[in-house]
Amino acid sequence: xSNSGLVKSSIGRKLVMALSGLFLLVFxxxxxIINLLSVISPTSxxxxxxxxxxxxxxxxxxxxxxxxxxxxxYIMGIVLTIQNKKARPIAYIVDNQKANSTWIxxxxxxxxxxxxxxxxxxxxxxxxxxxxxxxxxxxWSGLEDGIEGFRYxxxxxxxxxxxxxxxxxxxxxxxxxxxxxxxxxGFASTFQSVGFRHGKYTPTxxxxxxxxxxxxxxxxxxxxxxxxxxxAH
Amino acid sequence: xxxxxxIWRQKDSKAKGAVETYPISDISPxxxxxxxxxxxxxxxVLKGIVPVAFDHDCRExxxxxxxxxxxxxxxxxxxxxxTCQLHMRMFKDxxxxxxxxxxxxxxxxxKDLVVDRSAFDKIQQAGGYVSVNTSGNTxxxxxxxxxxxxxxxxxxxxxxxGCGACVATCKNGSAMLFVSAKVSQFSLLPQGKVEADRxxxxxxxxxxxxxxxxxxxxxxxxxxxxxxxxxxxxxxxNSDFLKASIISEEK
Numbered sequence: 001x002s003n004s005g006l007v008k009s010s011i012g013r014k015l016v017m018a019l020s021g022l023f024l025l026v027f028x029x030x031x032x033i034i035n036l037l038s039v040i041s042p043t044s045x046x047x048x049x050x051x052x053x054x055x056x057x058x059x060x061x062x063x064x065x066x067x068x069x070x071x072x073x074y075i076m077g078i079v080l081t082i083q084n085k086k087a088r089p090i091a092y093i094v095d096n097q098k099a100n101s102t103w104i105x106x107x108x109x110x111x112x113x114x115x116x117x118x119x120x121x122x123x124x125x126x127x128x129x130x131x132x133x134x135x136x137x138x139x140w141s142g143l144e145d146g147i148e149g150f151r152y153x154x155x156x157x158x159x160x161x162x163x164x165x166x167x168x169x170x171x172x173x174x175x176x177x178x179x180x181x182x183x184x185x186g187f188a189s190t191f192q193s194v195g196f197r198h199g200k201y202t203p204t205x206x207x208x209x210x211x212x213x214x215x216x217x218x219x220x221x222x223x224x225x226x227x228x229x230x231x232a233h
Numbered sequence: 234x235x236x237x238x239x240i241w242r243q244k245d246s247k248a249k250g251a252v253e254t255y256p257i258s259d260i261s262p263x264x265x266x267x268x269x270x271x272x273x274x275x276x277x278v279l280k281g282i283v284p285v286a287f288d289h290d291c292r293e294x295x296x297x298x299x300x301x302x303x304x305x306x307x308x309x310x311x312x313x314x315x316t317c318q319l320h321m322r323m324f325k326d327x328x329x330x331x332x333x334x335x336x337x338x339x340x341x342x343x344k345d346l347v348v349d350r351s352a353f354d355k356i357q358q359a360g361g362y363v364s365v366n367t368s369g370n371t372x373x374x375x376x377x378x379x380x381x382x383x384x385x386x387x388x389x390x391x392x393x394x395g396c397g398a399c400v401a402t403c404k405n406g407s408a409m410l411f412v413s414a415k416v417s418q419f420s421l422l423p424q425g426k427v428e429a430d431r432x433x434x435x436x437x438x439x440x441x442x443x444x445x446x447x448x449x450x451x452x453x454x455x456x457x458x459x460x461x462x463x464x465x466x467x468x469x470x471n472s473d474f475l476k477a478s479i480i481s482e483e484k
Contacts, residue, residue: 010407011437084407087405087406088404093252094333095305192450192464193471
């Protein structure tokens with residue numbers, strides 16, 4: 001098999017899925033840390049947000065890489081799903097899958113696409129307004145009339161205020177639940193796919209994966225509810 | 234025991250096939266699942282109905298010939314057994330049992346419950362062996378020291394009987410557990426390590442070519458495998474294959 005065969009091979013595709021997944025796991029952690037700042041220290045949150053939003057390397061190198069990672073993860077996920085459906089053209093009449101595997105592990109494409117639907121909502125909420133401000137209105141100052149200091153924390157709280165904020169927080173919480181389910185299988189699966197399985201380390205990695213899949217989405221949800229219920233009032 | 238059997242009947246590989254229902258009575262709970270099917274077939278012959286075709290050979294759980302998807306599980310509800318070792322005491326009097334052939338693009342149905350699993354032979358032929366010169370003075374295998382742990386893991390992998398339960402069970406129709414057992418059984422030992430790169434590339438290449446699906450690490454194969462082949466083997470094959478594709482110059 002030639003090297004071009006790697007990407008076309010089943011294991012090569014799994015490698016792409018795993019590496020892009022691992023990259024997104026790291027990204028999530030970074031996103032969470034910045035979000036936590038919005039609760040702990042609005043001033044630091046503003047400073048970090050301004051840096052992330054205006055730094056050339058982050059905006060023009062890291063951001064395209066991130067979007068690329070997400071796109072690759074989704075395209076590969078969909079390609080693999082289509083191939084896997086083809087591998088069983090006639091379905092079983094009785095298929096007792098719950099006897100041998102978890103719902104979570106069998107429904108990665110479903111939880112993944114649910115997260116994609118959330119990403120659309122999330123982009124409309126945050127990413128598109130930022131793009132409009134910076135690239136269309138050419139306003140890179142991070143300032144707004146009537147607000148002392150940077151605008152980011154004020155905008156964030158505004159987006160989660162009132163009844164609309166409660167509805168939004170609920171939608172976000174549902175999405176975080178699906179994210180948690182996706183991570184519960186995805187985290188440890190990543191290491192299996194790249195061929196890392198070790199008697200000493202794998203049991204710990206599985207535990208870390210479970211903790212990660214609960215703690216990270218839970219903190220994301222708590223931050224959202226903090227802004228919907230506390231900051232906005 | 235009195236049972237209702239719902240069995241997939243298909244005249245030949247081109248026919249459409251459908252489920253037929255057969256009531257069956259006076260089955261001993263101590264009989265094996267295949268013996269129960271023998272009793273059914275005897276009664277069908279007496280009625281002038283074509284008996285149900287199903288695969289079987291050794292009937293002692295080691296040949297890997299008997300297949301069957303019984304009530305939604307490969308080799309039925311028992312664990313670490315083939316269908317010939319599945320006993321009717323696993324079922325209750327009055328149960329309805331659905332029996333289907335193994336389903337996979339790589340395993341076309343030949344007739345009724347019989348599927349063609351020669352795809353596994355093709356994968357084996359692609360590299361599941363050790364090349365040995367039969368010069369007459371072959372080195373004694375025991376002269377090479379092998380860590381006990383490696384020998385045990387290789388032996389465990391070698392217990393794969395190639396029954397295809399992993400493919401039948403996997404929601405993706407993936408053959409990774411089978412192929413990984415065959416790759417591991419050799420790559421763990423010094424005699425097999427020499428050809429490890431080429432073996433991994435060729436066997437995985439053949440597996441993909443034959444239309445088996447991609448592994449999504451659900452772990453269902455390991456649970457349903459009659460020989461308890463571990464997912465460790467899949468991780469080992471993944472790393473063997475990636476090393477062979479990225480690092481080695483083997484094509």
